Amino acid sequence: MSRMEVAQFRCRSDNFGLLLHDPASGLTAAIDTPDGEVIWRELQSRNWQLSHIFNTHHHYDHVPGNEMLKERTGCTIVGAKIDAHRIPGIDLQLTDGEQYLFGNQAITMIETPGHTMGSVCYFVQEDRFLFTGDTLFSMGCGRLMEGSAQTMWHSLQKIMALPEDTKIYCGHEYTLTNAEFALEIEPGNKALQARANKVRELRRARQDTLPVSLSSEKATNPFLRPDSAEIQKYFNLQGASKTEIFAAIRTHKNQF
Ligand code: ZN
Numbered sequence: 001m002s003r004m005e006v007a008q009f010r011c012r013s014d015n016f017g018l019l020l021h022d023p024a025s026g027l028t029a030a031i032d033t034p035d036g037e038v039i040w041r042e043l044q045s046r047n048w049q050l051s052h053i054f055n056t057h058h059h060y061d062h063v064p065g066n067e068m069l070k071e072r073t074g075c076t077i078v079g080a081k082i083d084a085h086r087i088p089g090i091d092l093q094l095t096d097g098e099q100y101l102f103g104n105q106a107i108t109m110i111e112t113p114g115h116t117m118g119s120v121c122y123f124v125q126e127d128r129f130l131f132t133g134d135t136l137f138s139m140g141c142g143r144l145m146e147g148s149a150q151t152m153w154h155s156l157q158k159i160m161a162l163p164e165d166t167k168i169y170c171g172h173e174y175t176l177t178n179a180e181f182a183l184e185i186e187p188g189n190k191a192l193q194a195r196a197n198k199v200r201e202l203r204r205a206r207q208d209t210l211p212v213s214l215s216s217e218k219a220t221n222p223f224l225r226p227d228s229a230e231i232q233k234y235f236n237l238q239g240a241s242k243t244e245i246f247a248a249i250r251t252h253k254n255q256f
């Protein structure tokens, strides 16, 4: 099996630009296009030819470089079928569970509505990279701009069912403030304390806190932890349904 490379760099203020490169086939995909010019420069500096764009959702900070990059490179734009009307330049529409052969690895689209109704994640099967866009952040999750808490919780459970060693790449560097929120509602979580310390160190050194493993997220991300007795107690929701607890965490985060 051939290993793929991921290049991660900053775009706009806190968006991540992400390039997935397959050395065997020479294919290169951009995951979203937060800044076309920055992505273009990254491609040039690595001598990579853009062949694809995989969009996670339609928001203004995820698609603005689509048309410019397509014009310059003739790349194929892949996105969610239900969002075809709002993904600029979309060529290929996929639905939940559909696989796309990228080089010799399958990339599976996973529909994860909640942040928007058309939000999707892309799972690179063999390398176990997961591109989550604004659905899952490290120690956080996207705001419910279109979906309900129930819809989002269902989507997060799909992510939680992936292999533990899945490496998560997301759309924004929000980890430090997410860690502060997580510590407020679950201060006794040892894994969370350790990750928060590590994140502070990384950010002080101006380094990225992503990618992160799914197992680390399950141990530290409050949005994946409605089972936590400490979180349930914080909200006075002992024994409530996971959806209710998730909704309480999400509402509280909006005011944090
Ligand atoms: Zn968004």
Ligand code: FE
Residues within 6 Å of the ligand: 059, 061, 062, 134, 171, 172
């Ligand atoms: Fe975003």
